[in-house]
Amino acid sequence: MAPASETVDRALLASMPLPQPGSSKNDRGDVLVVGGARKTPGAAALAGHGALRVGAGRLTIAVAESVAPALAVAFPEAGVVGLPETPGGSVAGTAADALKGETEAGVVVVGPGLDDPDEAATLLEHLVPMLDAETPVLLDAYALGCLATHDELRSAVRGPLILTPNETEAGFLLGRDVDDLAADVAEIARRFDAVVTCRDYVADGSGRLLTAPVGGPGLGTSGSGDVLSGAVAGLVARGASPLEASVWGTYLHGAAGNRLAARIGPLGYLARELADELTPTLASLA
Numbered sequence: 442m443a444p445a446s447e448t449v450d451r452a453l454l455a456s457m458p459l460p461q462p463g464s465s466k467n468d469r470g471d472v473l474v475v476g477g478a479r480k481t482p483g484a485a486a487l488a489g490h491g492a493l494r495v496g497a498g499r500l501t502i503a504v505a506e507s508v509a510p511a512l513a514v515a516f517p518e519a520g521v522v523g524l525p526e527t528p529g530g531s532v533a534g535t536a537a538d539a540l541k542g543e544t545e546a547g548v549v550v551v552g553p554g555l556d557d558p559d560e561a562a563t564l565l566e567h568l569v570p571m572l573d574a575e576t577p578v579l580l581d582a583y584a585l586g587c588l589a590t591h592d593e594l595r596s597a598v599r600g601p602l603i604l605t606p607n608e609t610e611a612g613f614l615l616g617r618d619v620d621d622l623a624a625d626v627a628e629i630a631r632r633f634d635a636v637v638t639c640r641d642y643v644a645d646g647s648g649r650l651l652t653a654p655v656g657g658p659g660l661g662t663s664g665s666g667d668v669l670s671g672a673v674a675g676l677v678a679r680g681a682s683p684l685e686a687s688v689w690g691t692y693l694h695g696a697a698g699n700r701l702a703a704r705i706g707p708l709g710y711l712a713r714e715l716a717d718e719l720t721p722t723l724a725s726l727a
Contacts, residue, residue, distance in 0.1 A: 485503075
């Protein structure tokens with residue numbers, strides 16, 4: 442049974458004010474996004490786009506080395522690191538060594554665009570010990586799924602943990618089909634002692650559950666979840682707590698979808714447009 446849910450609205454957001462932006466990019470923190478196989482560098486780029494659009498100060502994206510130069514040209518706002526890859530183009534599990542010197546970011550996102558679960562698990566096993574004890578870690582996609590099959594990974598993450606599963610991934614974390622999303626999101630948060638955002642719901646390990654009644658079917662588009670992960674990470678980089686960032690990020694993601702649905706149509710807007718819409722949506726709530 443799900444705990445009582447709090448509705449996320451303007452009043453609740455006002456009770457969770459975001460940190461002041463400061464006067465320079467150094468005041469708004471660093472985000473490191475690790476993902477982007479040869480076939481899917483766009484997922485990592487969309488996450489980075491989301492992070493910058495909510496005000497993160499600096500961004501580094503680490504992707505498969507074969508696509509890193511093209512991404513660096515296409516995304517001049519980001520520092521880009523090329524990672525060793527398998528013959529099939531997946532980011533290699535041994536790629537963590539290439540990230541030495543990049544792991545002092547304020548928040549580390551792992552998962553967008555990773556396409557091999559075994560390589561993702563090995564990557565996490567090597568990367569997590571390189572992070573400071575207080576570094577928040579956000580896991581998405583295949584990196585998130587590793588928690589269900591590698592118990593040692595959860596205990597290895599010493600800093601705050603944020604999970605952004607879709608419903609299929611939520612079921613994988615639970616080891617069963619999702620049948621009551623609110624209760625199941627709360628269970629995942631307790632089981633992994635994490636802040637979890639999935640569709641409309643945000644939960645933390647203490648049993649707090651919140652519902653953001655915004656968004657619509659248009660959010661179900663390729664890359665949408667990557668934008669959400671980036672937005673949450675960007676707000677953490679700015680100094681919001683994992684719960685505050687997840688509540689704000691989830692609400693902004695849905696509200697940006699509403700704005701696009703009204704302007705473009707309920708279906709067919711793109712994830713890149715969703716990322717762009719985060720900035721005016723956030724400004725309208727400030």
